[in-house]
Amino acid sequence: MSAEAHQHDTDMTAGHAEHGGSGHGAHDKHAGHDPEAFRRKFWLTLVLTVPIVATSHMVMDWFGYRLDFPGIGLVGPVLGTVVFGYGGWPFLQGAVREMRDRAPGMMLLIAMAITVAYVASLATALGAFDLDFWWELAALVTIMLLGHWQEMKAIGQARGALAALAALLPDDADRIGDDGQPHRVSVADLRVGDLVLVRPGGRVPADGKIVDGGADLDESMITGESRPVARRIGDRVVAGTVATDAAIRVRVDAVGEDTALAGIQRLVAQAQRSSGRAQVLADRFAAWLFYIATATAAVTLVVWSVLGNLDEAVVRTVTVLVIACPHALGLAIPLVIALSTAVAAKGGILVKDRLALERMRTVDAVLFDKTGTLTRGEHVVTGVVGGGDTSDDEVLAVAAAVEADSEHPLARAIVAAAQQRELSRRASGFRSLTGRGVQAEVDGDTYAVGGPALLRELNATATEGLAARTKEWADRGSAVLHLLRTDGDRAVVVGALALADEVRPEARQAIADLRAQGIRKIVMITGDARPVADAVAADLGFRPGEDEVYAEVLPADKDDAVADLQRRGLRVAMVGDGVNDAPALARADVGIAIGAGTDVAIESAGVVLASSDPRAVTGVIALSRASYRKMIQNLAWAAGYNVVALPLAAGALAWAGVTLSPAVGAVLMSASTIVVALNAQLLRRVRLRPQES
Numbered sequence: 001m002s003a004e005a006h007q008h009d010t011d012m013t014a015g016h017a018e019h020g021g022s023g024h025g026a027h028d029k030h031a032g033h034d035p036e037a038f039r040r041k042f043w044l045t046l047v048l049t050v051p052i053v054a055t056s057h058m059v060m061d062w063f064g065y066r067l068d069f070p071g072i073g074l075v076g077p078v079l080g081t082v083v084f085g086y087g088g089w090p091f092l093q094g095a096v097r098e099m100r101d102r103a104p105g106m107m108l109l110i111a112m113a114i115t116v117a118y119v120a121s122l123a124t125a126l127g128a129f130d131l132d133f134w135w136e137l138a139a140l141v142t143i144m145l146l147g148h149w150q151e152m153k154a155i156g157q158a159r160g161a162l163a164a165l166a167a168l169l170p171d172d173a174d175r176i177g178d179d180g181q182p183h184r185v186s187v188a189d190l191r192v193g194d195l196v197l198v199r200p201g202g203r204v205p206a207d208g209k210i211v212d213g214g215a216d217l218d219e220s221m222i223t224g225e226s227r228p229v230a231r232r233i234g235d236r237v238v239a240g241t242v243a244t245d246a247a248i249r250v251r252v253d254a255v256g257e258d259t260a261l262a263g264i265q266r267l268v269a270q271a272q273r274s275s276g277r278a279q280v281l282a283d284r285f286a287a288w289l290f291y292i293a294t295a296t297a298a299v300t301l302v303v304w305s306v307l308g309n310l311d312e313a314v315v316r317t318v319t320v321l322v323i324a325c326p327h328a329l330g331l332a333i334p335l336v337i338a339l340s341t342a343v344a345a346k347g348g349i350l351v352k353d354r355l356a357l358e359r360m361r362t363v364d365a366v367l368f369d370k371t372g373t374l375t376r377g378e379h380v381v382t383g384v385v386g387g388g389d390t391s392d393d394e395v396l397a398v399a400a401a402v403e404a405d406s407e408h409p410l411a412r413a414i415v416a417a418a419q420q421r422e423l424s425r426r427a428s429g430f431r432s433l434t435g436r437g438v439q440a441e442v443d444g445d446t447y448a449v450g451g452p453a454l455l456r457e458l459n460a461t462a463t464e465g466l467a468a469r470t471k472e473w474a475d476r477g478s479a480v481l482h483l484l485r486t487d488g489d490r491a492v493v494v495g496a497l498a499l500a501d502e503v504r505p506e507a508r509q510a511i512a513d514l515r516a517q518g519i520r521k522i523v524m525i526t527g528d529a530r531p532v533a534d535a536v537a538a539d540l541g542f543r544p545g546e547d548e549v550y551a552e553v554l555p556a557d558k559d560d561a562v563a564d565l566q567r568r569g570l571r572v573a574m575v576g577d578g579v580n581d582a583p584a585l586a587r588a589d590v591g592i593a594i595g596a597g598t599d600v601a602i603e604s605a606g607v608v609l610a611s612s613d614p615r616a617v618t619g620v621i622a623l624s625r626a627s628y629r630k631m632i633q634n635l636a637w638a639a640g641y642n643v644v645a646l647p648l649a650a651g652a653l654a655w656a657g658v659t660l661s662p663a664v665g666a667v668l669m670s671a672s673t674i675v676v677a678l679n680a681q682l683l684r685r686v687r688l689r690p691q692e693s
Contacts, residue, residue, distance in 0.1 A: 356606020477532025
């Protein structure tokens with residue numbers, strides 16, 4: 001990637017590491033840490049731990065062997081000191097930061113445990129105590145380094161989504177110079193207004209519009225949709241997408257931080273830094289655990305000392321501090337957040353607000369804005385009928401020829417329909433009839449295309465059969481245009497065309513999928529007339545009496561519809577294209593803007609769908625339910641483990657012969673961390689992309 005892109009990604013990732021994946025200081029303290037540093041410390045500490053464990057009298061008694069050589073008594077103190085100073089240094093640093101920030105947590109508890117073990121063992125070596133914790137100390141530090149290495153590695157993999165997004169940008173671009181020839185330049189040198197050539201198989205270097213050529217673009221890295229999308233002159237393309245089959249020329253209109261790709265990176269980073277309710281609960285529990293563990297350790301030390309067993313008092317106190325280490329608890333939520341937002345981004349779901357994603361699992365009503373969300377937002381020809389001896393294809397071919405030079409959206413739809421059917425006619429003498437239609441000559445005859453105003457001006461009437469057909473179209477909300485052949489003052493209606501905002505084929509499946517997920521009510525809102533809205537709802541498969549349609553609603557009043565649903569006790573997710581839906585998106589329990597890279601109201605939405613496929617809403621629900629389930633499972637495991645283990649560590653069941661040594665506590669704590677990490681990794685199995693119907 002380019003140096004600028006790389007630096008942008010590096011700065012973003014570093015910023016994320018500094019600010020952490022949660023609101024709690026426990027994992028903010030990883031600033032400056034990286035998996036490679038922990039890996040090196042772990043392996044070196046492990047090498048030093050092996051001889052410490054092997055020469056421990058306790059271990060030798062367990063396994064029934066004996067080692068005796070000159071200086072064997074120095075193995076523990078010498079190597080143990082190195083392990084404490086070198087391997088334990090990150091935890092000691094973290095403890096200082098936590099104390100300075102007055103945010104006690106995992107690092108402080110680990111540091112307390114290894115410091116107590118080291119001081120007790122050193123005092124024993126000097127003859128003050130009869131306690132030897134060298135091998136327990138070494139095992140604790142080694143296992144905690146292993147846990148932190150795996151944790152940082154896992155979180156680093158999740159944050160890799162940001163690096164993967166930045167890597168989508170090419171290093172160089174072919175900028176068209178004043179001589180009309182492409183010149184190789186760095187992507188960082190591109191400016192708004194530049195014209196760039198994207199060759200077949202090449203990546204688009206910056207956002208812009210196609211001004212020459214056409215190609216099928218692979219937009220999967222942005223939208224999550226695997227099927228290439230046809231883009232032609234006038235269509236917008238975004239940085240990072242791939243022209244699969246042909247060359248195109250693109251006029252750049254956004255570079256650097258203003259591109260859609262950079263916006264996606266910011267959304268992913270923001271989501272990974274945000275905190276939800278589950279994270280707040282974990283933060284509070286970690287803080288409580290520090291005070292509970294400290295109090296328990298103090299009580300344990302006093303009680304066992306009063307019982308006259310000072311050695312056992314120190315052993316039990318150290319074990320309490322080891323068991324209380326909230327390693328798994330600190331990892332439980334940040335890792336789920338990091339993984340869920342990375343998985344979402346890969347599937348074309350951009351989570352801006354963690355709370356919005358958490359709330360999505362509780363939604364029981366989904367409100368869709370019709371235009372641009374359930375429909376394509378642009379007219380297509382939905383019906384053609386010829387009058388008399390004129391065939392339907394003849395009507396479409398002649399109408400397309402007449403409209404060929406017009407820039408009106410309805411004209412472009414007619415021309416596109418004729419091209420799809422491979423119908424071609426030539427026209428000449430094009431003339432625009434302002435406010436009424438257009439006129440041109442085709443095969444020596446003069447034709448006009450227009451609506452009711454043109455019919456009135458030319459005093460033309462359609463046949464009874466043609467009029468009945470066009471009335472049916474008009475009742476469904478379609479725009480109706482007539483094709484007339486004119487001869488002086490005489491005009492004859494030879495056919496008609498219906499144009500409508502086409503319902504997205506995938507919208508029907510989206511409605512069915514939402515019902516399968518248990519959504520109680522599907523709602524559509526539109527400014528169209530009631531008959532039009534009801535016709536679209538029927539086409540989508542709305543259920544009378546259960547689903548609802550708000551029709552003839554002004555854009556400014558859409559948020560009133562959301563409020564109406566909420567007053568009825570429904571938790572509402574609003575899905576809109578973001579152009580005029582900002583108030584409704586903000587009022588909804590969850591606002592979902594559909595179609596990233598367009599004029600979406602991402603400031604008002606908590607979730608942004610990179611594609612315009614409404615089926616992706618079901619992916620948001622699936623991810624919300626899965627990620628919340630993993631958070632609760634991890635919290636229950638991590639917190640439950642500490643609740644059960646603390647009394648055992650304090651020696652509450654010592655009378656029954658059930659005890660936990662510091663080394664066993666370290667092993668079990670690391671095992672708890674591994675369980676939490678593996679459980680979070682199962683989020684990768686969540687299917688976000690809809691299956692093709």
